[in-house]
Amino acid sequence: MPGLNIDWHLGGLPLHSPTPNGDSKLRTLSWNNHTAPASVNGWILPEEDVEDEMETVKGSGSSTAANGYEAAERPAIHRKSSSPMMPAFMTSAPGKVIVYGEHAVVYGKAAMAAAISLRSYLLVTALSKSHRSITLRFPDIDMEHTWKVDELPWSTFSQPSKKKYYYDLVDKLDPELVEAMQPHLSIISPKASPEDRKIHQNAASAFLYLFLSLASRNFPGCVYTLRSTIPIGAGLGSSASISVCLSSAILLQLRTLSGPHTDQPREEAELQIERINRWAFVGEMCIHGNPSGVDNTVSTGGKAVVFKRGDYSGPPTVTPLRNFPELPLLLVNTRQSRSTSTEVAKVAALRKSQPAVIELILEAISQITESAHTLISQSNFDPKDAGSVQTLGDLMKTNHGLLAALGVSHPKLERIRDIVDTVGAGWTKLTGAGGGGSAITLLNSTASPSTLQSLEEALANEGFEKYETTLGGDGVGVLWPAVLHNGSEDENGEEIDQEMFMKADGRDGVERLVGVGAGAQEKREGWKFWSNTGGPHVNSEGKQEPISG
Numbered sequence: 001m002p003g004l005n006i007d008w009h010l011g012g013l014p015l016h017s018p019t020p021n022g023d024s025k026l027r028t029l030s031w032n033n034h035t036a037p038a039s040v041n042g043w044i045l046p047e048e049d050v051e052d053e054m055e056t057v058k059g060s061g062s063s064t065a066a067n068g069y070e071a072a073e074r075p076a077i078h079r080k081s082s083s084p085m086m087p088a089f090m091t092s093a094p095g096k097v098i099v100y101g102e103h104a105v106v107y108g109k110a111a112m113a114a115a116i117s118l119r120s121y122l123l124v125t126a127l128s129k130s131h132r133s134i135t136l137r138f139p140d141i142d143m144e145h146t147w148k149v150d151e152l153p154w155s156t157f158s159q160p161s162k163k164k165y166y167y168d169l170v171d172k173l174d175p176e177l178v179e180a181m182q183p184h185l186s187i188i189s190p191k192a193s194p195e196d197r198k199i200h201q202n203a204a205s206a207f208l209y210l211f212l213s214l215a216s217r218n219f220p221g222c223v224y225t226l227r228s229t230i231p232i233g234a235g236l237g238s239s240a241s242i243s244v245c246l247s248s249a250i251l252l253q254l255r256t257l258s259g260p261h262t263d264q265p266r267e268e269a270e271l272q273i274e275r276i277n278r279w280a281f282v283g284e285m286c287i288h289g290n291p292s293g294v295d296n297t298v299s300t301g302g303k304a305v306v307f308k309r310g311d312y313s314g315p316p317t318v319t320p321l322r323n324f325p326e327l328p329l330l331l332v333n334t335r336q337s338r339s340t341s342t343e344v345a346k347v348a349a350l351r352k353s354q355p356a357v358i359e360l361i362l363e364a365i366s367q368i369t370e371s372a373h374t375l376i377s378q379s380n381f382d383p384k385d386a387g388s389v390q391t392l393g394d395l396m397k398t399n400h401g402l403l404a405a406l407g408v409s410h411p412k413l414e415r416i417r418d419i420v421d422t423v424g425a426g427w428t429k430l431t432g433a434g435g436g437g438s439a440i441t442l443l444n445s446t447a448s449p450s451t452l453q454s455l456e457e458a459l460a461n462e463g464f465e466k467y468e469t470t471l472g473g474d475g476v477g478v479l480w481p482a483v484l485h486n487g488s489e490d491e492n493g494e495e496i497d498q499e500m501f502m503k504a505d506g507r508d509g510v511e512r513l514v515g516v517g518a519g520a521q522e523k524r525e526g527w528k529f530w531s532n533t534g535g536p537h538v539n540s541e542g543k544q545e546p547i548s549g
């Protein structure tokens with residue numbers, strides 16, 4: 001007989017079931033410290049309906065639930081009012097570099113972007129029901145703020161004409177909703193410098209817009225703590241990485257995501273990636289105004305993509321590069337801060353004053369992207385072949401020259417390029433918006449150890465910060481619950497709590513504590529990833545090998 005079924009899922013992560021309109025709405029029941037989605041006759045129930053369902057069964061004295069379905073016998077569910085509603089968990093998302101196509105992508109041209117091994121990590125800890133507050137902590141930028149849940153502008157966000165759901169496509173911010181958030185943003189970091197305060201408020205605006213759009217007044221109190229190994233303002237997609245972490249975390253809390261799990265079909269995984277990406281783009285709009293969507297797309301899906309957005313009324317065209325080679329890059333931070341919106345506005349003004357010339361430059365940049373895509377997609381492409389690497393490098397060098405013609409380079413970026421050219425170590429271009437930020441160098445496979453040593457010394461002597469980076473890694477990941485085996489004697493692993501996470505010392509400390517692993521580093525057991533590369537992808541030692549494009 002159909003009845004109230006309690007379905008379990010691997011690792012406590014929620015399952016995915018369709019609602020009559022083809023979407024998913026997942027809520028959970030707690031039973032013996034496990035988490036499970038609840039359904040009636042195969043349909044997922046919202047949490048409030050589950051509670052009503054349970055009361056009907058409990059109070060009626062019969063085995064018939066709401067809607068006439070017979071309820072199966074089961075033990076009573078007991079929940080202490082002071083207990084958190086779910087275990088602490090983590091999400092993580094990578095930074096990115098744009099390999100080809102900066103600025104042209106804003107005008108509907110193609111760009112190629114790839115995930116890098118620098119990542120952001122978000123720890124989410126639910127509070128007891130009596131704690132009606134939301135705390136956002138970004139210790140790496142000295143930002144922390146707490147809001148009382150009941151004082152947030154729910155009445156504005158919940159208006160029927162403005163209410164959004166997890167499956168909606170939001171392509172622009174609602175001015176009235178933005179205005180409603182301002183009193184709750186203006187009080188953040190009053191003693192910080194104007195520059196730091198702007199960064200803090202931008203991050204908080206992304207969080208609040210997502211939280212108020214997706215959650216409700218009944219949402220549990222939580223602490224969201226974010227640590228990042230990605231330099232801010234360096235053109236490496238740090239804000240997108242943060243937006244992806246926030247989007248995936250809130251959607252997971254709402255039980256609107258399926259998996260990731262070992263037998264998840266690619267099509268289902270791609271649906272989850274798309275859902276996270278849509279809301280991460282909303283976070284990016286809060287921070288940048290008119291973002292291209294490249295950063296959040298590659299941060300969500302990982303590996304590499306060729307990306308093109310014809311207009312903003314529908315989703316972008318994204319071509320995953322599932323065979324994208326692992327190309328170690330030297331990434332150099334100029335330590336020169338810059339604003340994406342400023343550089344985008346600079347190109348827009350130039351395009352307005354010289355439309356014919358600038359359109360030719362943008363189209364040439366697009367052709368560079370397409371040429372690289374064609375080369376990499378060939379079945380006989382060999383990333384170890386010196387000629388293939390030379391071609392990719394020459395395309396990078398030409399791309400940089402065109403970007404410089406658009407006025408988005410910087411003397412420090414040009415100096416890095418000069419140093420690399422002088423020692424003959426490879427091919428260099430700016431990555432991201434330009435105007436400072438970072439440069440990437442595709443190293444020449446024929447460069448000698450002494451040449452590379454000379455390059456390292458020359459960069460250090462001029463105060464540049466370098467990272468050895470791997471392209472084409474994992475996208476958004478989940479650690480549920482927040483338990484890792486970090487050499488702990490406890491066979492059940494070590495729970496990552498707020499204090500431990502906050503005290504991790506710098507970039508290296510964060511990676512040692514919770515890092516997912518990348519490149520030559522062994523993948524960390526426990527982290528799971530949605531894979532759009534042909535099947536399930538679980539970084540779990542000894543269980544299933546990661547899928548390599």
